[in-house]
Amino acid sequence: MNPAPNLVLVGPMGSGKSSIGRRLAQRFGLAFFDADREIEAQAGASIATIFECTGEADFRAREQIVLAGLLAGEGAVIATGGGSVLDPRSRELLHARGFVVHLHVDIAQQLARLARDRSRPLLAGGDREAVLRRLAEVREPLYAQVADLRFDTAAMGAAETAAKLGHLLDARWQATAAAKTDGVRA
Ligand SMILES: Nc1ncnc2c1ncn2[C@@H]1O[C@H](COP(=O)(O)OP(=O)(O)OP(=O)(O)O)[C@@H](O)[C@H]1O
Ligand SMILES: O=C(O)C1=C[C@@H](O)[C@@H](O)[C@H](O)C1
Numbered sequence: 001m002n003p004a005p006n007l008v009l010v011g012p013m014g015s016g017k018s019s020i021g022r023r024l025a026q027r028f029g030l031a032f033f034d035a036d037r038e039i040e041a042q043a044g045a046s047i048a049t050i051f052e053c054t055g056e057a058d059f060r061a062r063e064q065i066v067l068a069g070l071l072a073g074e075g076a077v078i079a080t081g082g083g084s085v086l087d088p089r090s091r092e093l094l095h096a097r098g099f100v101v102h103l104h105v106d107i108a109q110q111l112a113r114l115a116r117d118r119s120r121p122l123l124a125g126g127d128r129e130a131v132l133r134r135l136a137e138v139r140e141p142l143y144a145q146v147a148d149l150r151f152d153t154a155a156m157g158a159a160e161t162a163a164k165l166g167h168l169l170d171a172r173w174q175a176t177a178a179a180k181t182d183g184v185r186a
């Protein structure tokens with residue numbers, strides 16, 4: 001059984017990890033952390049600048065360290081970055097320290113949701129659809145590997161997704177967390 005000290009959202013860019021995570025934290029009265037924003041705060045630079053100046057490998061190293069730090073805590077909702085599952089150490093920690101929800105979205109929806117976005121460096125050059133397909137091929141099995149629950153967000157807006165997922169988690173995660181963690185606001 002998963003001790004589930006944290007509620008963690010994984011999934012591809014535009015699946016709603018940040019927007020849904022913030023709403024779920026409000027619903028459950030828990031702290032909210034967005035790993036991408038924590039990386040930026042620690043680096044004193046935007047993700048785009050990190051990619052540009054020190055490269056993706058440096059970003060991934062930072063991502064692993066930040067995620068490990070967040071997962072060491074308890075009682076939080078954590079929105080991960082889309083590539084957080086690439087690192088095997090992160091996958092192990094996600095499994096050990098979180099009730100992990102895989103937010104699923106199809107590529108057409110991703111393209112629509114991110115159409116105006118200019119902050120994600122992996123989408124900065126050229127054929128966005130091809131990039132998203134390539135990322136999905138590698139990552140979808142990894143999201144599935146770490147997930148306790150898969151939730152399809154395709155047909156819903158952000159508020160409805162958060163409400164429906166929150167309701168599902170009342171039974172699935174909240175009960176587990178309340179029974180299994182000591183002193184955690186659950
Ligand atoms: N279920 C949803 N329905 C409609 N729009 C959504 C939904 N979830 C998120 N969005 C919108 O899609 C955009 C991207 O969402 P968000 O930033 O939460 O994705 P993310 O999974 O955190 O991406 P990343 O991995 O790049 O951090 C935002 O503008 C958000 O409002
Ligand atoms: O899917 C990815 O690899 C990324 C997703 C974002 O959350 C950021 O972590 C960054 O833009 C890279």
Ligand SMILES: [Mg+2]
Pocket residue numbers: 017018019034036079080081
């Ligand atoms: Mg995000």
